[in-house]
Amino acid sequence: MGTDKQLQQQIAALDAELAQRVREAAEKELQLERYAADLRETFKQERARAQELRRSYMLTVRALASAVEARDAYTGRHAERVAAYGLRLAEAYGLRLGDEPEIEFGFLLHDAGKVAVPDAILFKPGPLTSAERLIMQQHPVTGWEIVRDIEFLGAARDVIRHHHERWDGGGYPDALAGEEIPISARIFAVADTLDALTTDRPYRQASTLARARVIIRQGAGTHFDPAVIEAFERLPDEAIERIRQEIG
Numbered sequence: 001m002g003t004d005k006q007l008q009q010q011i012a013a014l015d016a017e018l019a020q021r022v023r024e025a026a027e028k029e030l031q032l033e034r035y036a037a038d039l040r041e042t043f044k045q046e047r048a049r050a051q052e053l054r055r056s057y058m059l060t061v062r063a064l065a066s067a068v069e070a071r072d073a074y075t076g077r078h079a080e081r082v083a084a085y086g087l088r089l090a091e092a093y094g095l096r097l098g099d100e101p102e103i104e105f106g107f108l109l110h111d112a113g114k115v116a117v118p119d120a121i122l123f124k125p126g127p128l129t130s131a132e133r134l135i136m137q138q139h140p141v142t143g144w145e146i147v148r149d150i151e152f153l154g155a156a157r158d159v160i161r162h163h164h165e166r167w168d169g170g171g172y173p174d175a176l177a178g179e180e181i182p183i184s185a186r187i188f189a190v191a192d193t194l195d196a197l198t199t200d201r202p203y204r205q206a207s208t209l210a211r212a213r214v215i216i217r218q219g220a221g222t223h224f225d226p227a228v229i230e231a232f233e234r235l236p237d238e239a240i241e242r243i244r245q246e247i248g
Contacts, residue, residue: 054101057105057152058104058105061105061108061109061153062108064108064109064112065079065080065108065109065112066079067115068109068111068112068114068115069111077247077248078195078199079107079108079109079110079111080108080247081195081199081243081244081247082107082110082188082191082192082194082195083104083107083108083191084243084246084247085191085194085195085240085243086103086104086107086187086188086191086192087103087104087107088235088239088240088243089187089190089191089228089231089232089235090103090184090187092231092232092234092235093183093187093227093228093231094231095183095184095187100154100155100184102152102153102154102155102156103155103156103159103184104156105153105154105156106153106155106156106157106158106159106160106184106188107159107188107191109143109147109153109156109159109160110143110159110160110163110188110192111139111143112142112143112146112147112160113138113139113140113141113142113143113144113145113146113160114139114143115142115146116138116139116142117135117136117138117139118135121135121136122136137164137172137173138173140160140161140162140163140164140172140173141161141173143160143161144157144160144161147160155182155184158182158184158185159182159184159185159188161173161174161185162174162176162181162182162185163185163188163189163192164189165177165181165185165189166189166222166223166224167181167186167221167222167223167224167225167226168221168222168223170222178225181225183225186224186225186228187228187231189223189224189228190216190224190228190229190232193212193215193216193219193223193224194212194216194232194240197211197212197215197216198212198244209237209240209241213232213233216229216232217229217233
């Protein structure tokens with residue numbers, strides 16, 4: 001009898017301890033659920049703030065790009081078109097734009113330095129003299145100097161400074177060659193040329209897209225990165241025409 005009673009007491013004690021452990025586990029689970037809910041809410045709030053901040057950045061960048069383009073009626077919405085071409089080409093190339101979202105800012109602000117180019121040079125209908133060409137070729141450096149201390153632009157600064165470099169090293173302002181040139185600038189160079197060729201200018205009419213493709217293809221290995229040209233060749237005409245129609 002004594003042994004049975006002791007056994008029952010031990011079982012009761014174990015049951016009580018188990019019940020206590022179950023209660024403690026339930027409380028911890030509830031705490032974890034509350035913690036997870038707090039984290040989700042914090043994440044949602046941070047993401048909303050980040051999205052609003054990026055929206056503010058984009059509005060600022062677009063306003064600056066519009067101010068630059070307002071000087072030249074002929075370029076129209078060049079910055080928006082070339083940014084759209086550049087983003088589409090970057091995707092075709094395989095560049096993860098999510099890793100460096102500032103690249104789009106660089107596409108939009110690539111010509112920021114032209115604000116310092118005199119009108120007589122910027123709008124000259126004929127060929128530039130050697131001295132005038134040197135002044136014009138300073139605009140990437142000027143643009144980079146304007147934005148270099150703006151932290152949120154990040155990788156955008158690479159595009160602004162290096163969008164006139166050439167694959168063969170014959171570009172400016174730093175005469176970089178090959179993969180020394182940031183990939184964002186290599187991609188932009190093709191997008192910029194595409195828009196320049198397919199847009200009317202005071203000294204010539206726009207080329208057809210087919211002709212523009214031929215000219216750009218001929219620049220592979222000299223003006224342009226051959227790998228970027230391969231990506232450009234994969235871009236369907238319809239995608240390019242859609243951008244032109246939507247932006248104007």
